[in-house]
Each structure stands twice: as C-alpha cells, then as structure tokens.
Amino acid sequence: MKITVLGMGYVGLSNAILLSQSNEVIGIDVVSEKVNLINNKKSPLKDDYIINYLKNKNLNFVAKTSGKDDYADSDLVILALPTNYDEKEEFFDTHFLDDAIKEIKEIRNNLPILIKSTIPIGYTREKNEEYKSNNIYFSPEFLREGKALYDSLHPSRIIVSENGGFEKEIARLYKSEALNNPKVLLMKSDEAESVKLFANTYLAMRVSFFNELDTFAIAKGLDSKNIIEGISEDPRIGNYYNNPSFGYGGYCLPKDTRQLYANYKEIPNALFKPIIESNEVRKEFIAKDIMTYKPKQIGIYRLVMKKGSDNFRKSAIFDIIEILKKENVDLIIYEPTVDSDEFEGLKVINNLEEFKEADIIIANRISDDLKDIEEKVYSRDIFTRD
Numbered sequence: 283m284k285i286t287v288l289g290m291g292y293v294g295l296s297n298a299i300l301l302s303q304s305n306e307v308i309g310i311d312v313v314s315e316k317v318n319l320i321n322n323k324k325s326p327l328k329d330d331y332i333i334n335y336l337k338n339k340n341l342n343f344v345a346k347t348s349g350k351d352d353y354a355d356s357d358l359v360i361l362a363l364p365t366n367y368d369e370k371e372e373f374f375d376t377h378f379l380d381d382a383i384k385e386i387k388e389i390r391n392n393l394p395i396l397i398k399s400t401i402p403i404g405y406t407r408e409k410n411e412e413y414k415s416n417n418i419y420f421s422p423e424f425l426r427e428g429k430a431l432y433d434s435l436h437p438s439r440i441i442v443s444e445n446g447g448f449e450k451e452i453a454r455l456y457k458s459e460a461l462n463n464p465k466v467l468l469m470k471s472d473e474a475e476s477v478k479l480f481a482n483t484y485l486a487m488r489v490s491f492f493n494e495l496d497t498f499a500i501a502k503g504l505d506s507k508n509i510i511e512g513i514s515e516d517p518r519i520g521n522y523y524n525n526p527s528f529g530y531g532g533y534c535l536p537k538d539t540r541q542l543y544a545n546y547k548e549i550p551n552a553l554f555k556p557i558i559e560s561n562e563v564r565k566e567f568i569a570k571d572i573m574t575y576k577p578k579q580i581g582i583y584r585l586v587m588k589k590g591s592d593n594f595r596k597s598a599i600f601d602i603i604e605i606l607k608k609e610n611v612d613l614i615i616y617e618p619t620v621d622s623d624e625f626e627g628l629k630v631i632n633n634l635e636e637f638k639e640a641d642i643i644i645a646n647r648i649s650d651d652l653k654d655i656e657e658k659v660y661s662r663d664i665f666t667r668d
C-alpha cells in the first residue's frame with residue numbers, strides 16, 4: 283500500500299515509521315528542518331524507539347514538505363495534524379484538518395482519509411456529510427510522548443470508525459505491525475471519537491483525584507504515601523497512575539478534558555467541569571504551600587512535564603511560575619534544553635551547582651541530580667522520591 287502521512291509530530295512520525303516497515307510511506311511536514319532530519323535518518327523528536335528505527339531499520343519512508351503530488355497514487359492519507367484548543371471559541375481549532383481534507387478532496391474525492399488527530403465528537407461524520415462521502419475514518423491514538431513508537435508497536439487496542447468498508451483494511455494495517463496481538467474494535471465514528479476524549483478525561487480525573495488527596499494530606503499533616511498505598515491495594519482501584527504531581531499537563535490532557543466538557547453542551551453533567559477546575563485549584567495550592575517556606579529565591583528544576591520529555595507544552599509548572607511571580611520572590615530556572623540565559627523574563631542557570639544555591643528547589647518530578655540537596659527540594663513526586 284502507498285500511504286501519505288500529514289504531520290511529522292509524535293503521532294504522524296510514529297505512525298509513518300510503524301507502517302513503512304511493510305508499506306511505502308510518504309511523510310509530510312511544513313517544517314523543512316524536520317523533513318531534512320528524517321531523510322537523513324535522524325529523529326526530530328526525543329524518542330528512543332523512533333531514533334533507533336530511523337537509524338537501523340529498513341524502512342520504505344521518505345519525507346517531503348508537500349503531499350499534493352502523492353495523493354493521485356496513494357491508497358490512504360493519514361492526518362496527524364495539531365488540533366489545539368481555542369480558548370475563545372471553547373472548542374478545538376480544526377483548521378489544519380479542514381484545510382487538508384479540502385485539498386485532498388479537491389484532488390481525489392475517492393481517496394480514503396484516516397484521522398489520527400484528536401477531534402471533537404461528531405467531526406468525522408460532519409466531514410463525511412459535508413463532502414457527501416463515506417471514506418473519512420477516525421482511529422483514536424493512545425501513544426505517549428517519548429514512548430510514541432513503542433506504544434504504536436504495542437497498542438492497548440486498535441479502534442477504527444466503521445463507515446465506508448475500508449475500516450477492516452485499516453485495522454489490518456495496524457494489527458499486522460503490532461507486536462502484542464491487540465484487540466480490534468470497530469464502532470461509529472462518534473463513538474470512536476468519544477473513546478479518545480473520555481479516556482483522556484478519565485486519566486485527568488485520576489491524576490486530579492490523587493492530587494487532591496495529597497492536598498488534603500499536606501493540609502492535615504498526614505503522609506500521602508500511606509494513604510495512597512492503603513487505598514491502591516484495592517484491586518478495583520489499582521496501584522498505578524497514582525503518583526501526586528503539581529497538576530496534570532502536557533499537550534493532550536488539558537485540551538481533551540476541555541473539549542469533552544464543551545461537547546456536552548446542554549446534556550446534563552456535573553463531573554467534568556470540576557476536573558478542569560481541580561487542576562487549577564491544585565496549582566494554586568502548591569504555589570501557596572511553597573511560599574509557606576518563606577523562600578527569597580526559588581529554583582525551578584525543569585520546565586518539561588515529565589522525565590524524558592522534549593517539550594514544555596502545557597507543563598503544570600508554568601501556571602505555578604505565574605502565581606509565584608506575584609510574590610516577592612526571585613525565580614531562577616534550570617532547564618538544559620533551553621540554550622539561553624533567559625526564559626520568558628526569568629533567569630536560566632544551567633550550571634547545576636550554581637542553581638542549587640537557591641533557598642528552595644521545586645521539582646514536579648525528582649531526579650538523581652538533586653539527591654545531594656534533598657532537604658531543600660519541594661516536590662510531590664512521592665513514589666519516585668524513595
């Protein structure tokens with residue numbers, strides 16, 4: 283099969299590498315630096331499997347800056363373009379997808395399109411209605427940043443929307459590359475879109491639950507770890523995904539929870555808005571709790587959301603910084619991926635020893651780098667700390 287993939291971010295690149303093991307794949311991105319790196323077998327993203335597969339595997343994969351010439355003889359186009367949350371419209375901004383679908387449809391109306399981006403519920407159906415077609419499909423993507431290709435090779439499940447008949451071929455494409463014989467689920471596109479938003483909102487709810495438990499424990503002088511271990515031994519709750527943090531963040535959870543809430547419109551609900559609000563309340567609490575130590579200088583250890591991440595998209599630490607900026611306190615940052623001595627008006631000190639001289643170091647996630655000054659590290663990373 284010849285497959286054109288639009289968007290060489292985490293989703294597009296890992297899909298392209300996965301499928302180019304057995305298919306001809308053309309990867310498209312508007313950023314020519316990314317395209318050049320990929321064609322030189324170098325990864326634009328920090329992801330061990332992507333780096334290794336690009337370098338060492340025999341892939342039938344070429345990257346370009348435009349897909350126009352390839353639509354004519356492609357068998358499938360995969361869209362892995364950004365869908366950022368538009369704060370004003372209170373809905374995902376789908377213009378990248380809208381434009382790509384329009385262009386593809388103008389060139390070849392009968393070319394199957396598979397959307398891998400996260401989209402509002404109803405989007406695929408509405409696009410099929412708009413173009414009087416039934417060949418736009420949706421398959422939710424569940425990969426994690428930094429482990430994107432690993433997760434694509436070991437998918438927890440493969441879900442494809444059922445409409446024009448090509449869904450079985452799409453499911454076969456993904457299943458044949460998976461190393462773990464995953465379950466395949468076919469369902470209406472509105473249902474497949476719902477799966478993605480409800481799954482991410484569940485994860486955000488779980489993070490918020492353990493974070494608010496931790497807030498309670500701090501306020502009452504209790505040991506969060508004991509409480510969390512105690513409740514997580516119940517197999518219905520489970521001992522995983524329960525480590526407190528400053529708040530949930532990253533590219534997906536903040537925007538997907540908001541999109542699900544927006545999709546409810548007038549449908550009765552009371553659970554979803556508080557999940558969004560809880561994250562804000564948590565960050566305010568953490569900032570306040572840090573200030574109880576009366577620091578004059580606060581060192582912010584890393585801006586990335588989690589270990590191994592290569593970007594700062596919607597890291598919880600940014601909101602904490604904004605709150606702390608209002609206090610009479612000096613803020614300094616340690617972030618080795620920032621190649622400058624200033625970041626958004628704050629001083630960056632990438633000499634770790636100099637950085638460690640701050641009165642208090644705040645770290646969403648603990649690292650061995652901080653072992654020697656542990657007594658002045660503020661973190662709620664309870665399970666990694668030991």
Ligand SMILES: NC(=O)c1ccc[n+]([C@@H]2O[C@H](COP(=O)([O-])OP(=O)(O)OC[C@H]3O[C@@H](n4cnc5c(N)ncnc54)[C@H](O)[C@@H]3O)[C@@H](O)[C@H]2O)c1
Pocket residue numbers: 288289290291292293294310311312313316362363364365378382398399400401423424425426427533534
């Ligand atoms: N990052 C994740 O962990 C993850 C997981 C599941 C789903 N998703 C969803 O998948 C989608 C993509 O996420 P991502 O993290 O890969 O995004 P990303 O922002 O990392 O990558 C998107 C890429 O698309 C490129 N691009 C933008 N406009 C383009 C165009 N017109 N033509 C070609 N390329 C273009 C950008 O240069 C960028 O490289 C989003 O909807 C996201 O919500 C992401």
